[in-house]
Amino acid sequence: MEKDRLDPWGTSAIKDYSRLQSEFGIEALAPLVPRFKKPSPHMRRGIDFGQRDLARIIEAVEKNKPYAVMSGIKPTGDFHLGTKMTADDMVYFQSLSKKGTVFYAVADVEAYADNGLSFEQTAKTAVRNVADILALGLDPDRAVVYFQSEELKVMRLGTVFSRGVTNNMLRAIYGERQIGLYMAALFQAGDILMPQLPELGGPKPVLVPVGADQDPHIRLARDLAARYHEEYGFIPPSSIYHRLMLGLGGSDKMSKRSADTLLTLDDATKDASRKIMTAFTGGRDTVEEQRRLGGRPEICPVYDLYRFHFARDDEHVQLVYHECTKGIRLCGECKQEAVGLVKNFLEDHRKRRDSLMNDAKELLAKSRDYLTSTGE
Numbered sequence: 055m056e057k058d059r060l061d062p063w064g065t066s067a068i069k070d071y072s073r074l075q076s077e078f079g080i081e082a083l084a085p086l087v088p089r090f091k092k093p094s095p096h097m098r099r100g101i102d103f104g105q106r107d108l109a110r111i112i113e114a115v116e117k118n119k120p121y122a123v124m125s126g127i128k129p130t131g132d133f134h135l136g137t138k139m140t141a142d143d144m145v146y147f148q149s150l151s152k153k154g155t156v157f158y159a160v161a162d163v164e165a166y167a168d169n170g171l172s173f174e175q176t177a178k179t180a181v182r183n184v185a186d187i188l189a190l191g192l193d194p195d196r197a198v199v200y201f202q203s204e205e206l207k208v209m210r211l212g213t214v215f216s217r218g219v220t221n222n223m224l225r226a227i228y229g230e231r232q233i234g235l236y237m238a239a240l241f242q243a244g245d246i247l248m249p250q251l252p253e254l255g256g257p258k259p260v261l262v263p264v265g266a267d268q269d270p271h272i273r274l275a276r277d278l279a280a281r282y283h284e285e286y287g288f289i290p291p292s293s294i295y296h297r298l299m300l301g302l303g304g305s306d307k308m309s310k311r312s313a314d315t316l317l318t319l320d321d322a323t324k325d326a327s328r329k330i331m332t333a334f335t336g337g338r339d340t341v342e343e344q345r346r347l348g349g350r351p352e353i354c355p356v357y358d359l360y361r362f363h364f365a366r367d368d369e370h371v372q373l374v375y376h377e378c379t380k381g382i383r384l385c386g387e388c389k390q391e392a393v394g395l396v397k398n399f400l401e402d403h404r405k406r407r408d409s410l411m412n413d414a415k416e417l418l419a420k421s422r423d424y425l426t427s428t429g430e
């Protein structure tokens with residue numbers, strides 16, 4: 055049987071999400087969903103499927119105790135639908151309690167190591183990316199957004215951690231990589247554990263929402279939390295995992311590395327429409343076959359557009375699934391409907407995002423002041 059591969063910097067192959075439990079120790083999410091008063095659309099639609107120590111976050115919410123939600127973005131281009139999934143989870147978990155604070159790292163060190171982009175280039179992209187997440191609902195009053203390369207606390211933690219890991223350990227988690235990526239991974243562990251430093255309120259539960267392919271970073275951070283528990287009192291970070299969206303060309307993951315299989319929040323309407331209308335589908339070879347056998351939403355990226363982002367509500371997702379599998383719906387009309395939904399969303403989002411550019415700059419400046427005031 056082909057083994058699943060989780061690669062945060064390349065192509066991941068996940069044939070069976072339930073196997074990630076035995077292969078990597080990711081626990082099922084379903085038993086914990088009833089503990090949420092209003093489960094998120096990702097939970098209700100089976101998009102979020104796994105977790106590690108999520109109960110710690112649920113308890114913090116129930117007991118009105120502080121917790122953090124930590125994630126980041128690699129500022130290599132426009133916000134795309136994969137990044138939006140993580141952002142949606144962050145916004146949801148921030149909204150569960152007034153005691154929840156978001157820490158959002160602009161991973162410019164990783165963008166340099168992995169993509170060769172200069173810090174000047176990524177700084178410009180980052181402001182727009184931050185405005186995107188504000189437009190998606192992030193509450194700026196309980197958010198700290200910072201550049202990885204500027205944050206000395208992260209650099210220091212990364213440096214401390216570099217003495218606690220061996221080449222063998224990094225190779226076991228990530229495979230053979232260039233040194234820059236190992237360094238970026240250590241700084242990323244610094245990002246994940248920074249909210250627990252004494253000057254930022256001390257040890258607390260921290261949730262990291264990620265795509266399944268990012269699990270190696272979580273394993274490293276949890277390992278380091280245990281190694282440095284005595285010194286810093288770190289609590290192992292919790293995580294929640296979402297499925298990877300299929301690329302529009304039918305690949306396993308929508309990725310910035312392949313522009314035509316990717317929808318971004320900045321695609322011109324005509325480009326978004328072209329990409330959707332030429333997308334791979336789970337449809338059959340002929341209309342007659344599709345009417346008789348039904349389509350295959352499980353392998354269809356157009357269905358993913360509905361399920362992950364653009365359906366009006368859960369009933370709409372179920373309707374598309376039902377009509378597809380029963381042969382009632384054909385791919386051409388299904389794509390046309392998706393184009394309309396995407397177009398409306400993109401137009402609304404861009405208007406909101408463009409009006410929030412100054413707020414994004416202010417949030418970055420306010421966060422810089424806050425982190426500086428807590429000591430360098």
Ligand code: SF4
Pocket residue numbers: 335336337349350351354355356357374378379383384385386388389
């Ligand atoms: Fe995909 Fe829609 Fe075709 Fe079904 S009808 S296979 S969901 S494009």
